[in-house]
Structures are given as structure tokens and as C-alpha cells.
Amino acid sequence: MSVRVRFAPSPTGFLHIGGLRTALYNYLFARHNEGTFVLRIEDTDQSRYVEDAEQDIIDSLEWAGIEIDEGPGKGGDFGPYRQSERKDIYHKYAEQLVESGHAYYAFDTVEEIDEMRERLMKSGNPSPKYDSITRQSMKNSLTLSQDEVKKRMDNGDEYVVRLKVPRKETIRFEDEIRGNVSFDTEGLDDQVLLKSDGMPTYHLANVVDDHTMEITHVIRGEEWLPSTPKHMLLYNSFGWEPPKMAHLPLIMSPSGGKLSKRKAESEGIPVNTKDYMAGNYEPDALVNFLAYLGWSPGDDSEIHDMKELCELFTLDRVSKGGAVFNYKKLMWYNENYIRQHSIDELKPRVEALFLGKGYEIPSDDFLTTVIELLQERVSKIDEFVSMGAFFFEAPKAYDENALKKWKDDSSRLILSYKTRIEALSEDDFKAATLKKKLEETIEEHGVGFGKLMMPLRIAISGQGFGPDLFPALELIGKEEVLGRIDSALERL
């Protein structure tokens, strides 16, 4: 039987970075086993539905290089792939469960349930449940007469279908990552399967869909582990073979706890995939980083592209403990991938970035040189612009920190250097010559390299760091260089 996995997000907002990792692991597992990767939209909570969320999920996956084999908009033999479009299916199965005695109708209002909880809480029960004990004193098809139930149904009264959780049983299952896991049914409540608005809850929908879509492996976040026994109960009640289960460790915030939006952002970590897209991160770097957040191939390797990750990925090498998001390591991956990319790969993207900022690109060769000069010192692609703007225009302001290097003798040295390069013909205005002239200047004045280097860098770029200065001077050209020196002399 061929492997089929699914990524099943609910469209309640933008795709979270943790969700992206879950999708990635599912995808890697599918590809590794030559299986199928299904996208299923779990839109059963109408109150939390967000209009553009589904498109955001699809765009995010595409950006990351995760290809959907079946899903909404993509098609497949097991559709529809939106749960809201499968309502009647869940209805049918819920009925089946009631008929077989594994579930029942319940007519209690929200208020009545709250009341019950409050009452039990007062008498010392810290977490009251609608369970095998309490259901006996509630309004449901177990306590009401058949006639009464029929009357209420015919009358159109609102009702839910609840799972009839057995009183004392131990549910055991094997998790592909954690090994044997067991729960006692005593701690479980009679989970609502079908809500009063006619929609299924996650629990029913996910079991029915995973079965009917012939999902072989459920790979999802650890937050689902506690509800897995309910799912197992459902598979058993239906008489279905459950898929293999694998619960992934959570991604944690550096300060501890789940990487929530608020926490992450206060710690400088973008939390939605679209933030990474908008922030010009390298998708292959993010993928590589995410793959290693909770998994490792077991050797000392660190860099792998998607294709290699597909070959390497297995569930038994996923770790059990939560993994803290390490932003600096992400940036290390990002730099790495930028350095790996060829100039031709980088060019159209960098060009778009410059154009977007309103810069005109004199020639293709010019752009190529700018990229060559900068490639080894940017950590994110948009830094080509922030660090390379001076190739296109004179600095508007001088960096305050860099200015500390502008000393009393700086003007004199710069002036002396200027005189020398002024005498150069356009054809002689080359990196090697410019460097030679600088050497002559410092020799004459008996000072170190940096004494002239730093002020010159500041005059040209406005900053205390940046690309190799001499090729930069050559690219900028004699006239402009002299102009910038003059203006720095005036202003500093």
C-alpha cells in the first residue's frame, strides 16, 4: 500500500511557521516513500474562518517548494478537500455511530452545560466533564425516552452528537516517534462529534477524512497527542484500521513555551510564513533550517536542499523534545544559501529589489559587479540594497558610529589622496591603481592603512563597513568619487 499523508491546517489565519514545518515533514515523508502529499482544509469552525487564509496556505507552501499532490484547486480522487464541502459525509457517519451505540444525541444548551460544570466545580471537581457519569443527568438520547427524542428532533430542536466514551478502558497506541502511549478513558469526556450548526468537530472530521482519503500516516503536532485516544475510539467504533500516528515536537520560543505570535514577535522572530516571504528570506534556507528543527539525519551534515532532505528524511530520526527557534542559526543558513547561489540566480531578484527602491541600473555589468562585491557579506538578499545603495547614489548621511573613525587628520589625508587620483586619467581609474595611490599617500604621511581607509570609506559610502573599497571606487567612477570626497570634506 502506497504512503499517503496529509497536511490539514484550519484557515483561521496566516500559515504559522510551525505549521509550515509540519507540512514540510509530511512532504518529506511522502517524497521519501514515493507517496502522496494531500492538502486538506479543515474549515469546520465557521466563527474563526478567515477569508484569505486558504490562499495564504497554498502560496506559502509553494514558496517553500512544497508541492501539493492533491488538494483544493488541485483536485484528486478523494475530494472534495475542504471539510465544509463534506458535511453530508460526516452526517452519515455520525448517524452510523449513533445507530451502533457508540454515540448519542444530546440536547443540552450551552447554559445547561455551563451550569453543570459550575455545580461540579463547586463540589470540588477541578475539571468537570460530560462523561459516563454526568451524562446520566443530562438531556440526551440515553436519558430521554425514545418518544421524547423523536419529538425534539421532529420539532427541529438543536442537538449535538456526542461520542459515548466507555467508562474504564485503557487506550493504547504506538506513536512512530514516541513509541507506546496509553491513556485511560476516565480522563476523557464525551466529545462532541457533530455540532449544533451541523458541522463536525475536528475529531470526527479528521478521522472520517483520514479514513476515506486513505491516509496511511498522520503526522501532526504534539498538541494533538491528548486527543488521539478519542480518535482511536472512533476508528474502533467504525471498525476501521487506524493510520500510523506520529506526533511532532513543538517549536518553542527562546523564552519558553509554544512559539505564539505575540511571543515570537516580541523576540524578533517572524511567525507567519508570509513574513518570511515579505522579508526576503531564502526559502531553501528556511526549509533547511526547519527540517533540522526537530530532526537530523544522524551524521554531521548541516546543508541539504529539498531533494536531499527528501532522500534523508525518516520519522525515526525525529526527536521527541521541543525545539527552540534559533534565529541566528536561521540567518546562518540564509547567508549560506545566498553565497551558494550563482550570480545569475541572484540577479533578477536583486534587480527587482533595486528597481523597487527607485534605483536605475546603468548596465547589466554594473549590476553583476555590485552583486559580486556584496555577495559574501550580506545575510539577507535585501541587504544588497541597503549595503549597495551607495553604488547608485552619494550617501545622504554619514553613519554616526562610523564617524568616530573620522579623526582630526582625516581631511588632510583624504585631500592628499584626492590630489593623486585626480591626476589619473579615466582609463587609469582602476582598483589596483587606486590602491597603489593610497599606499603612496600613507607612506608619505607615515600613517597606517586604516587612517586613510576608514575616512575614505565613509566619504564614499557613508558607512564604516561594506565591500572591497577599490573595486567599488572603480565602479562608481572618477567624477563621482571626487565629488563625494569634496562633499565629505565640506560636511565633516
Add this chain to the structure above:
RNA sequence: GCCGCGUUCGUCUAGGGGUCCAGGACGCCGCCCUUUCACGGCGGUAGCACGGGUUCAAAUCCCGUACGCGGUACCA
């Protein structure tokens, strides 16, 4: 509170009874390269949560404690 899952350098991890006085990566520090900024190269720093067992031998197996995280909805 209860239930469950987890715990190896600051962080991500390798390790599945002896070859581990624990290996790699990020970070940090130092040196080299560079008479500039970086890249790069080399080296260093730092860890088996604690307590009991089992065993000739435990980071590795068992039990307990602590701590962390998750769950405890007509949310997913």
C-alpha cells in the same frame, strides 16, 4: 488540580550498556589570512536535570523526584 509527553554544551543535535574523561553545528572568544569591511581557515569555551536501582560496566535500561511543555471547549 488532573491526564499525557518530554529533559545531552546558551541553542539545534549525534549518541541507542563498554570504542564517550561525550562528537558536530549555531553563538561567543582567540589566532591566521586581509596594510580596509567581510568571506574563509584554525583553535578554544561550554553539557549527559537530580536521587535511587539493575550490571563487571549506564548519557544509554528500570523506578522516583524536580523542572519544562502540551491537553483538559458545540477551537483546531
